[in-house]
Amino acid sequence: MKSFPTRSYPFVREALLARREIALLDVREEDPHAQAHPLFAANFPLARIELDAWTRLPRRDVPIVLLDGGEGFAARAAATLEALGYTNVALLDGGLQGWIAAGGEVFRDVNVPSKAFGEFVEAERHTPSLSAEAVDALLASKEHVVVLDARRFDEYQTMNIPGSISVPGAELVLRARALAPDPATRVIVNCAGRTRSIIGAQSLVNARLPNPVAALRNGTIGWTLAGQTLEHGSARQFDPQAGRDTATLEPSREAARALAERAGVGRVTLEEAARWAGDAARTTYRFDVRSPAEYERGHAPGFRGAPGGQLVQETEMFAPVRGARIVLLDDDGVRANMTASWLAQMNADVYVIDDARPADLVETGAWRAPAPAAPHVASIAPEALAARLAQADHGTVVLDFTSSANHVKAHIPGAWWTLRSHLAAGFDDLRGVPDAKSYVAVCMTNALAPFAAPEVAALTGKPVEVLEGGTSAWIRAGLPVESGEIRLASPRIDRYRRPYEGTDNAREAMNAYLEWEYGLVAQLGRDGTHGFFVI
Template sequence: MTSYPVRTYEQVREALLARQEIALLDVREEDPHAQSHPLFAANMPLSRLELDAWSRLPRRSVPIVVFDNGEGFAERAAAKLVDLGYTDVALLDGGLAGWIRAGGEVFRDVNVPSKAFGELVEAKRHTPSLSAQEVKALLDAKDDVVVLDARRFDEYQTMNIPGSISVPGAELALRARALAPDPKTRVIVNCAGRTRSIIGTQSLVNAGLPNPVAALRNGTIGWTLAGQSLEHGARRQFAPGAGLDAGVLSTSREAAAALATRAGVKHVTLAELGAWVDDASRSTYRYDVRTPGEYGHAHLPGFQNAPGGQLVQETEMFAPVRGARVVLFDDDGVRALMTGSWLAQMNVDVYVLAGVTNEDLTARGAWQPQRPLPDATPALSPAALAELVEHGDARVAIINVTSSANHVKAHVPGAFWAMRSDLANALAAIEKEQQPDRYVVVCQTNAIAPYAAPDVASLTGKPVHVVEGGTSAWIREGLPVEAGDTRLASPRTDRYRRPYEGTDNAHEAMNAYLEWEYGLIAQLDRDGTHGFNVV
């Protein structure tokens, strides 16, 4: 077995304090990651490395430290990263347990740097807030109030405050003046919990919005704990032109520029950025912070879509290399500067792209990440697989390697769900139960199945096929599906269940979540590596 260099807790901590580039990667699945991890550990599961590594770790010589908690994933991840071209890969000495033994602070939940930062912002700036009961009283009295939901639109549709409007993240500073043109109108900002409510509200305060502004304290969690009903399936959104009137836009730009300067945001030209992208000594991330629709219509080549609010909420997921440069783009002069102002306060080296014209926006469509070519595996059409399923061929085992949530929602009849990082255990159980003579590997869109299929072939020594287009193609052809959490060959640890997602004791889970968030500032102090500076 190949041996890899080891980096200690002290060495990782020293790099973080010195703002040197380092990617500390937790290669376990999301649920165990959420139970305990270092502050700046980015979750990059072993099962998805080929899909994510080249986008999330753009420089192949970046220092990478991987860890698990004794499951054996770290060594496998290190080998995979080396195969993907990374040249400075090390293991964390002792893994998570070693970090704890050395005195390292560990955190629960996901997107912890951003959530901890949000708590610090509220404590330092005394961000105004109103309780769920106070907001409901205002709404019931038909007071002059508008509620703006700062989450992604799909999250908003799942559950929302009655009457609220979806205005995700960075859109707030651009759109709020148009959505509440009367300065006497009270503006309430909410999210599911606390972070985006706090950051969204403070964004409007920082941007000089003349209206009275407040966060809905504890978001939809607080609303639910107060015994108040939520809406579901709402579709209210800001109008595309909201905030783009010349006079309103000029005011918003001036406020965003002043705030960005105070926070330490810098500017870069396209020519300078071109040199940075080719620089082998620094990592550079490039993000377009506009809406997905605007991005799909036209964007700069090489720029990934990261709507500003989500980039601030999920910073370590978008940019896991701590110490890297981050370059932001918009076409309005507000959203990138506001997003950059928050990232700069989070101790990120952030720049806004200047001097771009519409003629520079030559790329179209959704972001297409660069990925390595998988080993060739024979493919079956959905119709060919349907014929196998219809005949009930017990000698064929179908392995679904999509997310467990996708499997539960809809899967090919008879398919087993297996987590790719757990394939050895899952296949052993399937072999014992079914004794197949061949396997068919499927996922939702045929993204991960081609990488998992060679693993199945290696572990079983049997023929393996993948399904063209995955389960999505199967469904498009009108073929029958099964639903439910049946035939699970792996534990469902691929996703951490949020406290508002139907846990067995939802109220207890929500209260515990809020208590955890309140304690984050003390954890930041004990950890001491964050470098956050609230302006």
């Protein structure tokens, strides 16, 4: 394998402090990444590089520094990125252990820059909050109170505060005046833990909402630890027209614009942003911060959908190049300015487009990620594979490269779930898989399997096909599926289980998570590279 240059801890640190562009990428799976990583190391799993790189790293000569935990993933990722056209790829000297040995701070969990920023905001601004017990008492007493859940709608449906309404982060300032028109109505903002509660509540305070505002302290975790009951499967959402009448929109728009200007947000036209996107010397991300439904109905060419609340919550995942330009667009003058005000305070170079018109939103549908052409691999139709598997002694083993969560939910009977990153010497994941005369590589949509198939062939020396249309096509054909944690050839490390997810979390894990969040401000101080400020 080709040797790549290395970059030291002082090199990376100096680039971060100087706000020079750098993409520090942890190419391990999400769970090991969540155990320990540098503050601005974005998770960029080796297994998905071909699917993610051209979206998340739009400039091919951006400085890239790759790290792993000694597994050899970084060198493999470097070779893949070079094959995709990236020209400035290096490895972190010594990997994660080298970072630690040089005195670098390491952080746990995921989306740490955003979560640490939330704690920083609360420490600086003393964001008002109420305990779970206090909010429960307000609700029980029939006080004039509205609870707004700032998470994604799918998270809200998992569990929510009784009676609360789903109003994802960037929607809060746009919608709150309509949802609580009486200034005496108390507005409570919650999420699962702390970050989106804090940022959401502080957004309303900053935007001069006349109502009393507070964050639900510790979110649904705090609610659960207090022994209070959550709802499940709720469907209450804001009215899409809420906040768009002149009486409520104008004060929200004026406040959002003023906040963006105070934070140092710039202005740019659609035409200029398009020119920036082609700039070979600077990375530019373009995001449409409206809701997914609005984005799919119509968006400007080149703009990726990134609901504002999630963009602030998962900044390093949407924009892993630290020091890049970020351009935001909406159709109301509120959501982009509010989102930009927070990203600027996170030390990003942010701009808002003011001149977008409905006629500019000419593309429809979900974001179509640019990706290289998949290797040419023999394929097999779902019905043909089903017929083969029905034969005795067919000798075919199906390897499923989808996410482990997708595999557990539904997979082809007999399929073995496998991590693509483990298809290399030194990993024995296939040792427990039955001997095969041939293999069929599948994933949910047939996006990843064609890239994995040649690696299976190289590792096993056996013929490999891919399933046309993936498991989704198998299901559409009415063919049977299995579910459950069965035939897992690899460990389920592709996703880190958040302590606040689901309904079966241990009290110890939830308390430990809160203690970790409380300690983030001190960690920021020790790390010293963040550049955060609060207006």
